[in-house]
Amino acid sequence: MRAVEADVVLVDHQLSPVQERNLEKLLGVRVIDRAGLILDIFAQRARSHEGKLEVELAQLKHLATRLVRGWTHLERQRGGAIGLRGPGETQLETDRRLLGERVKMLTKRLEKVQTQRGQQRRARLRNTVPRVALVGYTNAGKSTLFNALTAGGVYAADQLFATLDPTVRRIEDLACGPAVIADTVGFVRDLPHDLVAAFRGTLAEARDADLLLHVCDAADEDGQALRAVVDRVLAEIGAGDIPQLLVMNKIDLIAASAADAVVGAVDETAVERARPRIERDAEGRPRAVWLSASTGAGLELLRQALGERLGGERVRSELQLPLSAGRLHARLKAVGAIAEERVDAQGWRLSIDAPRTVLHALAGEAAPIRALLETALPETD
Ligand SMILES: Nc1nc2c(ncn2[C@@H]2O[C@H](COP(=O)(O)OP(=O)(O)OP(=O)(O)O)[C@@H](O)[C@H]2O)c(=O)[nH]1
């Protein structure tokens, strides 16, 4: 058990509401478990309708796991007017029923909101603009970087989960042409599985991205482990295969700690690590960019790396289409994606050669292109 704030303590064990209330009376403070704390933070930060619904649903499910006899939160929330006990129903059964009804109602509403969002996303997919999503552990500096890149005013604060709802903006000044970029909610360690599921929708921007900007706190000693946590959650939400560009953020803090080093023994590695730079892989493609989102050092390098990664990647592959897919054929032709074509009894046989981003833009409305992108190995020019 430990104190979180002056008047809140966090317990590692899951308590029943009755135990929780007794402990609260005893200690004179608020008592909360870890999942409850994460949910509380999500609840405070949720801004969109969808985010709020997701949080409430997750909270109710969390409560349901702790539901015991004598628990009466729901009746009180409903002002006592509803929640009449059915004939022969125990208090516990009544609680379960009310909870179940609310969960069902919220699930329905959430489905509706998510359908609308899917439609908006498909509309966006029709633009031929590549999509980038900022992902990373909470407090890594995603929102700060988002603001710096888009010169906008998204809320960034030194708090856990400053962002719940993804925010999307355009960046205009890349070598590859404009791109859209989405900020997302921060990842945490040991996120209860129910919560991962509940927040999947919130991370939809990450799942649909052409490139993930994985933001890390380069000054955090625990960085490697946190990166692994993020990668694991990404795999769980189906974004494990999306190409990543690492952003090693907060290099200004490395510089500060290097300067603090023992007098006369300047830490050379720290000085090197604190230099804004692009790190490249064996093929010369940008793999990581070291920068500081708050001072702006290295921001230009990130723009350059983004331009290279988004513009440079081409997909070359064979594609067979039935003659009935005339519309898709015409669109592929219009964007210059067809290198060679012939027609036989089965339909068109196409040799596709195009930037991955161009094909991705068509993928939203064409299953054959989606399949092609999933199987085609990326090649670099
Ligand atoms: N020194 C330093 N601080 C930074 C840098 N980038 C961000 N920060 C600070 O780190 C804290 C967290 O930044 P945010 O941008 O809110 O982090 P986030 O990743 O969006 O966090 P969540 O939305 O909670 O996931 C803020 O206090 C920022 O001012 C940086 O390059 N250097």
Ligand SMILES: [Mg+2]
């Ligand atoms: Mg944020």
